[in-house]
Amino acid sequence: MSTQLTDPKKLKQAKTAIYIASIAIPLVVAILFGVKIEGINLNFLPSFYMKINAITAVFLILALYAIKQKKIEIHRKYIRRCLFLSIVFLGCYVAYHMTSDPTMYGGNYGMVYYPLLISHILLSIIIIPIVLFTYLFAWQGDIEKHKKWTRYAWPIWFYVSVSGVIVYFMISPYYVHN
Numbered sequence: 001m002s003t004q005l006t007d008p009k010k011l012k013q014a015k016t017a018i019y020i021a022s023i024a025i026p027l028v029v030a031i032l033f034g035v036k037i038e039g040i041n042l043n044f045l046p047s048f049y050m051k052i053n054a055i056t057a058v059f060l061i062l063a064l065y066a067i068k069q070k071k072i073e074i075h076r077k078y079i080r081r082c083l084f085l086s087i088v089f090l091g092c093y094v095a096y097h098m099t100s101d102p103t104m105y106g107g108n109y110g111m112v113y114y115p116l117l118i119s120h121i122l123l124s125i126i127i128i129p130i131v132l133f134t135y136l137f138a139w140q141g142d143i144e145k146h147k148k149w150t151r152y153a154w155p156i157w158f159y160v161s162v163s164g165v166i167v168y169f170m171i172s173p174y175y176v177h178n
Contacts, residue, residue, distance in 0.1 A: 014136055022129035029094055037099045045096040046168060046175060052089045053164035056082050060158050076138075082157070083135070089164075106174050113170050120163040127156045 063078035105113050134153040137146035 011140065015133075018129055018132040018136065021132065025090070025128055026125045029090070032094050033097055035098050040099045042096050042099045043175065045092045046172065049089050049092040049096070050165055050168035050172075052085050052092070053161045053168070056085045056089070057158055057161035057165070059085070060154065060161065064154060079135070083131070086131075103171055103174050105171050107170060109170065113167070116163055116170075117167050120160060120167055123156050123163075124160045127153070127160055131157055 059078045059082045063075050063082065066072075066074040066078060105117075107113060130149065130153045134146060134149040137143075137149060
């Protein structure tokens with residue numbers, strides 16, 4: 001199977017799917033935050049999805065290293081793993097918040113925690129179309145466009161992954177463990 005996506009109709013469909021996903025994912029997450037499922041204890045999930053964020057950050061570094069070494073297939077494998085981990089993260093994150101009460105930060109470093117959390121959340125929304133379009137450009141074989149978009153995609157995705165780990169460690173003492 002070719003990695004090139006050249007059929008204009010399929011390319012338009014792929015772009016439309018990216019636009020829809022980029023709007024739908026944050027909206028669905030916001031809506032699902034209003035859904036509360038009682039009687040299910042998923043208190044183990046925050047530490048699990050923190051580990052997913054950490055692994056994603058490591059894989060992003062390895063993907064960067066691989067492409068710098070011109071090992072394209074290894075780079076692809078790491079990026080695909082990062083995409084998969086991001087989907088798993090999203091599912092776990094939503095499941096936890098649908099089954100648990102919100103955790104309030106109670107530490108002395110609110111001036112650090114809240115800006116970090118807000119930037120993490122906003123950039124996690126912004127990164128969706130950036131990563132998807134960056135991936136699409138690689139898939140269709142437009143390496144120049146892929147490289148240009150990667151200049152934004154990689155550091156933002158890496159920041160979101162690392163800031164997710166830091167946010168977890170800052171708030172974890174305040175989780176209610178049942």
